[in-house]
Amino acid sequence: MKAAYIERYGQEQLTLGQLPKPKITSAKQVLVKVLKASVNPVDLKIQSGKLRPLLHFPMPLILGNDYVGIVEDIGEDVKSVEIGQLVFGRISKKQIGTFCEYLVDEENNLAAVLSALTLQEAAGLPLVGLTAYQALFEKMKAKSGQSILIHAGAGGVGSLLIQLAKMQGLTVITTASQRNHAWLYSLGADQVIDYHKNDFTEVCPPVDYVFDTIGQETLLRSFKVVKPGGKVVSVSGLPDEKFAKDYGLNIIWQKLFKLGSYKIRKASQKAKADYEFLFMHPDGKQLEKLDELVADKELEVRLDKEFAFNDLQAACDYVATGHANGKVIIDVVG
Ligand SMILES: NC(=O)c1ccc[n+]([C@@H]2O[C@H](COP(=O)([O-])OP(=O)(O)OC[C@H]3O[C@@H](n4cnc5c(N)ncnc54)[C@H](OP(=O)(O)O)[C@@H]3O)[C@@H](O)[C@H]2O)c1
Structure with missing residues (x-):
């Protein structure tokens, strides 16, 4: 599958290449075909190695923490979502990576998109x-x-x-x-x-x-x-x-x-x-509440720019300015 990754901390430019498609390895996991992701300042901090004391990852490391996508497979104990459903999430901190075509996440970290959230809002919110x-x-x-x-x-x-x-x-x-x-x-x-x-x-x-x-x-x-x-x-x-x-x-x-x-x-x-x-944590139940608040027009997710997958580096450089004006979205299938 296509993926954007680093092979060592401190690597300045992301590598866009091919990595193996992940598989479900436990009963509570969900395989998601990613449609869109968003870039956060934390992606840049992880890339630089600044967060090494708190987060350890094997290399190569696919970057990205937020996603929206379609459920492609589920573990046998997954109850809250079904194959084919649209879901969004902040991927597990144990193994990140949303700048790619497929990811595996824990059921508890994600939620079905039940409201009228757009794909961009769902990718930018988690x-x-x-x-x-x-x-x-x-x-x-x-x-x-x-x-x-x-x-x-x-x-x-x-x-x-x-x-x-x-x-x-x-x-x-x-x-x-x-x-x-x-x-x-x-x-x-x-x-x-x-x-x-x-x-x-x-x-x-x-x-x-x-x-x-x-x-x-x-x-x-x-x-x-x-x-x-x-x-x-x-x-x-x-x-x-x-x-x-x-x-x-x-x-x-x-x-x-x-x-x-x-x-x-x-x-x-x-x-x-x-x-x-505060070191935030993934939580699918809280995402459901946030989804409802957006549906009820209580919460607005401001979107800034959307970049094609091949322009991911430009998206990261833009976030690195510290003056993005809303969420920066990546079209993974585009
Ligand atoms: N520990 C955690 O779990 C956790 C979770 C989420 C985020 N964070 C961190 O929180 C920070 C913010 O994240 P974010 O996603 O909100 O970033 P962001 O969307 O990229 O923030 C950009 C905004 O920051 C404003 N800004 C920049 N410097 C400023 C200053 N000195 N005073 C006031 N506003 C300033 C800019 O506004 P103007 O253009 O108007 O200046 C710009 O709109 C990042 O460092 C991120 O890594 C940590």
């Missing part, structure tokens, strides 16, 4: 939608009447989190370039800060939660606006020791993350607020 959902409902457990600052509201994750947070009754403040302000207000944001012109710590009121997608200084300075007793959740900062332990990393990595997150810990203690790193 990773960013699940991240936003898990930040709000698993890590923050946010309630109506509370407030949140969302960094990079115009990003794939940020734009979905704005909408989920508004649905949950939160006051939403977000950061974005001026060109995206009108759109983010239309999604429900109460205040949009132009991060090129304003220091968010000077214009953002105290908030119950901060969601950070930027890391480093932005993460550290986020503790200046979080209320005592509040929480900062980051998807781009350094994981801390607790995360390393819960994730099952060995004692050396636990100590390294403890050392690496020293400044974050200090800032969090000073602000009397919590810090948690």
Whole structure:
């Protein structure tokens, strides 16, 4: 089958070539013929080798985490989907790879596309939608009447989190370039800060939660606006020791993350607020809920560009600019 892969970490250009078609090897697996996939910044991080402490893969490694496609075969214990059905998912973190014609995934990671999601929306929603959902409902457990600052509201994750947070009754403040302000207000944001012109710590009121997608200084300075007793959740900062332990990393990595997150810990203690790193996980049931929200017009998935499979490298280069304006889709059959 055709596939886009790397043969070593740090390889700058993806190889487009032929690899063997995968087969189901356990009773709860599903073989999917991929129609479309989407590119996420995490694909580039995996390619560079930056995520090696958290994710180990054999080479060659097909990149890609999101997909929509048709079920071609199912294991004997698969109950929720049938052969021929349209499904979408965020593939298992144990063995990724959606930039290819066929993939095998665990039943629990995917969901049938039951609503009027377009193929592009279904390919673009899983990773960013699940991240936003898990930040709000698993890590923050946010309630109506509370407030949140969302960094990079115009990003794939940020734009979905704005909408989920508004649905949950939160006051939403977000950061974005001026060109995206009108759109983010239309999604429900109460205040949009132009991060090129304003220091968010000077214009953002105290908030119950901060969601950070930027890391480093932005993460550290986020503790200046979080209320005592509040929480900062980051998807781009350094994981801390607790995360390393819960994730099952060995004692050396636990100590390294403890050392690496020293400044974050200090800032969090000073602000009397919590810090948690979120490493999103696949979840088919949560995808069903997100699918319903899109069908009910409660959630909008913004699409930027679609690239043909042969132009995958150009799609990755575009995402690498950090200024994609919605989801970047790959037409795998095109
Ligand atoms: N740990 C996890 O499980 C997890 C899960 C998902 C994502 N992530 C990470 O989260 C980050 C965001 O992911 P994404 O999919 O949302 O990315 P994305 O869609 O590629 O984000 C692009 C957007 O970021 C905005 N942006 C760039 N720099 C900014 C800044 N300094 N302040 C405010 N906005 C800024 C840009 O808006 P403008 O053009 O308006 O500037 C652009 O619209 C990535 O680093 C990704 O790897 C981690």
